[in-house]
Amino acid sequence: MEITEKALRHLVQDVDEQHRSGMRTLRDDIGDAHAFALSSRRQLLTGAGVGAAALAAVGLLGPRAARAEEVTVVEKPPTPEEMAAHAMSIELAAVEAYKAAAASGKVTTPAVAGAAATFMRHHQEHAAALGSLAGSLAVRTANKTLLQQVGDQITAAKDENAVVRVAYTVENAAAATYFVSLGAEKMTKRMAEAIASILPVESQHAVVLGTVLGLLPGTDAPELIPNFETIGGAIDPAKFPA
Amino acid sequence: MHIYNDDIRREAKAIDAEHDREMRSTTELLDRLFDDEGRVSRRTKADVILGGFDRRRFLRIGGLSILTASVLAACGSDEDATEPDETTTTTEGAAGDVTILRTASSIELLAVDVYDQAIKAEVVKTKAVADAAKLFQGHHRQHADALIAKTKELGGEPFDKPNQAVLAAFQPKLAAALGSEAGVLALALELERTAAATYQSSVSQFGDVKLAQVAMSIGGIEARHAALLAVVQNQPGAPDVFHKTTGAVAAGTGV
Numbered sequence: 083m084e085i086t087e088k089a090l091r092h093l094v095q096d097v098d099e100q101h102r103s104g105m106r107t108l109r110d111d112i113g114d115a116h117a118f119a120l121s122s123r124r125q126l127l128t129g130a131g132v133g134a135a136a137l138a139a140v141g142l143l144g145p146r147a148a149r150a151e152e153v154t155v156v157e158k159p160p161t162p163e164e165m166a167a168h169a170m171s172i173e174l175a176a177v178e179a180y181k182a183a184a185a186s187g188k189v190t191t192p193a194v195a196g197a198a199a200t201f202m203r204h205h206q207e208h209a210a211a212l213g214s215l216a217g218s219l220a221v222r223t224a225n226k227t228l229l230q231q232v233g234d235q236i237t238a239a240k241d242e243n244a245v246v247r248v249a250y251t252v253e254n255a256a257a258a259t260y261f262v263s264l265g266a267e268k269m270t271k272r273m274a275e276a277i278a279s280i281l282p283v284e285s286q287h288a289v290v291l292g293t294v295l296g297l298l299p300g301t302d303a304p305e306l307i308p309n310f311e312t313i314g315g316a317i318d319p320a321k322f323p324a
Numbered sequence: 325m326h327i328y329n330d331d332i333r334r335e336a337k338a339i340d341a342e343h344d345r346e347m348r349s350t351t352e353l354l355d356r357l358f359d360d361e362g363r364v365s366r367r368t369k370a371d372v373i374l375g376g377f378d379r380r381r382f383l384r385i386g387g388l389s390i391l392t393a394s395v396l397a398a399c400g401s402d403e404d405a406t407e408p409d410e411t412t413t414t415t416e417g418a419a420g421d422v423t424i425l426r427t428a429s430s431i432e433l434l435a436v437d438v439y440d441q442a443i444k445a446e447v448v449k450t451k452a453v454a455d456a457a458k459l460f461q462g463h464h465r466q467h468a469d470a471l472i473a474k475t476k477e478l479g480g481e482p483f484d485k486p487n488q489a490v491l492a493a494f495q496p497k498l499a500a501a502l503g504s505e506a507g508v509l510a511l512a513l514e515l516e517r518t519a520a521a522t523y524q525s526s527v528s529q530f531g532d533v534k535l536a537q538v539a540m541s542i543g544g545i546e547a548r549h550a551a552l553l554a555v556v557q558n559q560p561g562a563p564d565v566f567h568k569t570t571g572a573v574a575a576g577t578g579v
Contacts (some may be wrong), residue, residue, distance in 0.1 A: 281547075310542060
């Protein structure tokens with residue numbers, strides 16, 4: 083095969099013109115598009131040609147995706163500061179929940195009351211640490227939705243065991259929430275280190291409360307000590323906003 | 325799949341900037357290829373253009389990698405121009421992450437081994453404790469399997485044996501511990517605390533922060549193991565406000 087220098091240079095120029103032509107309409111196309119597939123920048127350059135013209139040629143632009151995968155344009159994932167603020171609100175809710183439990187008069191066993199007081203202090207310290215990470219987004223009040231739910235459950239609790247069961251559920255939910263957040267898109271090392279120092283403690287709180295309830299690990303209460311930390315029961319920021 | 329409006333616009337701008345960079349490189353490549361002094365061999369020219377000439381391949385090979393590799397190398401001689409070796413770079417981060425995972429799997433297998441010895445010693449008479457030991461041993465085996473799989477996924481050579489260096493550190497206590505249920509419980513608690521501390525410590529060391537979730541999916545469970553073992557021995561199950569890395573095994577130990 084032979085190709086002249088002139089032909090090569092023409093082809094290069096052709097590509098450049100196609101790209102610029104495509105880029106002129108790309109802004110409008112993005113504004114119109116509601117669902118389309120977009121691969122990485124390098125893939126676009128090497129796999130599908132450059133510019134909007136090339137994207138259109140492989141059917142990647144426009145209201146309907148050419149690919150089988152559905153794509154939804156959504157809001158940005160939370161920043162570390164937002165995650166810290168949400169976690170802080172949960173910790174403060176846990177503090178208030180333990181206060182409510184103590185005030186309910188239903189927790190009468192000294193060892194249980196002692197553990198509850200200790201765990202409440204732990205959550206206060208966790209909240210303070212998360213406040214540092216949240217910066218200007220730090221919250222001052224407990225997660226309202228979570229506190230309402232937990233408060234109602236404590237009020238409705240028939241006895242000490244029922245109150246402990248509420249606390250047990252909250253601790254497992256807190257551990258799960260931290261575990262989920264470790265997979266967040268914008269997770270940073272600093273935030274991950276903080277979570278790594280708090281998640282195990284919430285997990286241990288859950289185990290202690292589980293033993294108070296007489297739960298045994300294994301099939302009796304799989305959530306007491308599962309094989310891996312789970313996302314089950316994690317507190318969704320969308321449903322429980324900070 | 326989710327995609328964000330701001331990201332799309334940013335990507336489009338980046339594509340445009342990258343295109344401009346690539347076009348400059350491509351133009352320079354053509355100038356060098358067709359250098360009047362004929363310093364680029366026919367073989368090199370052919371190689372650059374080879375592959376059934378199409379725009380996409382041309383754009384890919386017209387990039388800086390070709391410019392700085394084959395053409396620059398070829399400019400030094402004619403037909404004898406040799407292609408530079410392809411180099412692969414293993415980042416320090418990726419290699420370090422593999423070492424951490426190998427260390428972790430070796431500790432899990434150590435734990436499997438220690439629990440095995442404890443179970444076979446038949447000194448644990450309390451049924452709930454004996455059941456917990458078997459359960460925890462099973463967990464550690466699953467943890468090891470997961471870590472071995474992750475190591476392979478990252479292109480590393482998995483470590484599938486108990487950590488001998490850590491075992492050597494535990495050995496003096498092991499024989500004494502296997503003499504009684506209390507001894508077994510104390511040793512198991514120390515082992516679980518060591519494991520939990522090691523996973524927490526690894527979060528600070530991973531090059532890829534995404535591996536933190538892998539680590540804590542297991543680290544949280546070692547902490548739960550420790551809590552139950554502590555409670556059984558009338559010790560606080562959650563003694564610290566913030567979990568500590570005291571006693572963590574350094575990455576690379578014994579592997």
